[in-house]
Amino acid sequence: MERHMFRVVLEEEKDGSYSVYAPALPGCASQGETREEALANIREAIELYLWSLKDDNLPLPEGPGAVEVREVEVAV
Numbered sequence: 001m002e003r004h005m006f007r008v009v010l011e012e013e014k015d016g017s018y019s020v021y022a023p024a025l026p027g028c029a030s031q032g033e034t035r036e037e038a039l040a041n042i043r044e045a046i047e048l049y050l051w052s053l054k055d056d057n058l059p060l061p062e063g064p065g066a067v068e069v070r071e072v073e074v075a076v
Helices: 035-055
Strands: 009-012 018-021 029-032
Touching: 009 035, 018 035, 029 035
Parallel strands: none
Antiparallel strands: 009 018, 018 029
């Protein structure tokens, strides 16, 4: 079984739960009531995403993918 690493973005929601997504895998996202649950859920979502690619004979993404977080100032 091949091992792959992917960066994920974990965001706390207003209600205290967490949303999480994998930028290198468009549309691959999940959520959870806790950080641990959200991370477990995205791990499962990534596995299913990769199995789907394999089933369709599509190439798997390489590497974790670059993620850059920046702040921008806006005036309203």
